[in-house]
Amino acid sequence: MKEELLHYAWRMRRFNATALQTTDGEAVEVLHPGQLNTHAGPDFLNAKLRIGHTVWAGNVEMHLRSSDWLQHGHQTDNAYDNVILHVVYEDDAPIQRGNGTPIPCLEMKQRISRRLAAHYQRLIQSEQWVPCASTLGQVSELTLNLWLDRMAAERLESRASKILEQLERNKEGWEETFYQFMARSMGGKVNAEPMQMLAERTPLLLLYKYRHSLFQVEALLFGQSGLLEGTFQDEYPRRLQQEYRFLKQKHGLTAIPTQIWKYLRLRPANFPTIRIAQLATMIYQQAGWFSKAMAAHDLKELNNFFTIKLSNYWWDHYTFDKASHRKAKALGEQTVRSVIINTVAPMLFLYGTRKGDDRIRDKGLDILEKLPPEQNKVIREWKRLGVKTSSAYHTQALLQLKQQYCNPKRCLECAIGNALLKPTSKAEEPWLDEMIGEDWEKNWSLFDLEYHQAFSHTLQPSVQLVQMSI
Known part of the structure; x- marks a missing residue:
């Protein structure tokens, strides 16, 4: 027990x-x-x-x-x-x-x-990928879908909560916060923290002062990243270095440590140098990112926001001083999708919630429903267990379920776990008859979710x- x-x-x-x-x-x-x-x-x-x-x-x-x-x-x-x-x-x-x-x-x-205790013991002692892997098929589609709705909202709320903390540090600066989390999302899992640190050390208002010049925006961001330290052979990084030294002195800037950037096991297109160049180009091409995200009428218009063309140097370089085959290095579809999921949707959800605007709040959820499902190891495992996905809304819900409920074995707080622990007949727990009602099987799932939501x-x-x- x-x-x-x-x-x-x-x-x-x-x-x-x-x-x-x-x-x-x-x-x-x-x-x-x-x-x-x-x-x-x-x-x-x-x-x-x-x-x-x-x-x-x-x-x-x-x-x-x-x-x-x-x-x-x-x-x-x-x-x-x-x-x-x-x-x-x-x-x-x-x-x-x-x-x-x-x-x-x-x-x-x-x-x-005793049956309840025994079934719970089997769940928490399970060594399967998720505790209910062998019994998941017993859960009704209604229970699963309602719970995934809750998981999608919970994941969005969790992300919005982290953004809110940063928003308060930024004194309710929505554009600044949006820019910082955009940078973070572009860093992916490996360089999320360094990219956010870079954005925090390089305020958006400062970058806007030099928005007319992509060269100066790059000089600021690459300089603040610490990646302009050392001696370079190519003329372009030497010019960036010289420009940054002037801007650093003028504005009293401090760069972040160079060693925090990670390259190991990254594809060249995901190198920090490419991500910083892409961020600089986005700032150069347009201002008012968050306002534009709120005003976007559909996903296509939102995707257009990420259509960028890097400066000439980056067409045949992935890092400074190392030439590569000439290739346009636009933001990939997967990266754009990740940024929308991790920053755009939760920011809209948070803004709508804070301002009492249900239209914008629901827009955050609608975006997830219109994006195609993500493809990763976790989602493939859910698919193997027979769980269908039709959008990023569902895949985000399944990621939340796996990470926050299945891994720590919070089966008693999960509607799926609750459904698997339900009595199979009135005889097992007759005292529930009055609460559930006469139509035992039909009412159980709704009763289960209702009580979970009421007391969670x-x-x-x-x-x-x-x-x-x-």
Whole structure:
């Protein structure tokens, strides 16, 4: 038995509530189980219970054994003074609040289905690519699709949250933040951090001062990247170096360390030098990136934003002083798609949310739905398990599911895991009959998702203990 299963049984009411009572013999009725708290403090907040003849509103704490309360030091923590019920798998010690008043205890040892515990154990001990790989086909299409909708939104919200932190550091500068995350996305997985550092060290307003000259924009970005240090044979990097030295002195600039750039196992088209040249060209060709992204009417217009033509030197070079076959080095389709997924969509989603503009907010989701599905190792594995994808919206959802739920085995917080843990008949958990309704099979998936969504919100522990006599 794990404490997570106790949380799940309580949140989903997957326990026998017949003649429910505390270890002291007081009747208990769960009017509302509360909201799961993922921060410090009691496990469930805002619970509403009838204990004896009194209705209480407050917090619920859970442990495998009552004595864990003492081992965790809750008796000296004021955050636990508002606990109205201690839910445990096994009661092995009486527990009191800091002021000496006893805390009602509910023992669940004989109230949780053995089948539920056994099935959960099999999931978390699974060594398959995902815990439910062999049973995924048992999950209804409705449950899977609704959960993937949630995963897509969650991934977008997660990205928007990181952008928001940077936006606040930039004092609500939307264009500056958009530029920094565009640079980050262009760096790919390998050089994302250096590209963002470069953008932060080279403010957009400074680059706009020299937008009339691609040469000067390149001098600023390559100089700030640290890649103009040393001695060069070609005339072009020597000129860039000379120009940067002048601009560095004029504006008091500081370059980032050269050694943070990575080239190992990168295709030449993805070298930092090419990405920086492409970024410089985009700045030279057009200003107001974020405004243009918001104004774009469709995906085609958005893709046109990334159509660029590099300066002559980069047609036959991938790095300084090393000539290559002459070739246009435009942003590849995969790179453009990655930038749209990782920056454009979440920025629009965040802006619409912050400004209360549902049209722009939904535009972030619509973009993902119109992009073709991504192709990578994770998506290929999902496909092998029979999961179909028709757009980047679905592939982003599957990446979120794999990374945030399957890898850490958060099966109890996943609607797919919940569906696989459901009873196969009324006889297994007859106490659920009243909650689910007569049409057992039809209503289970909707019930499962409804309860997950209702109790998966995270709240700060600020609830006060309230007693209401009846």
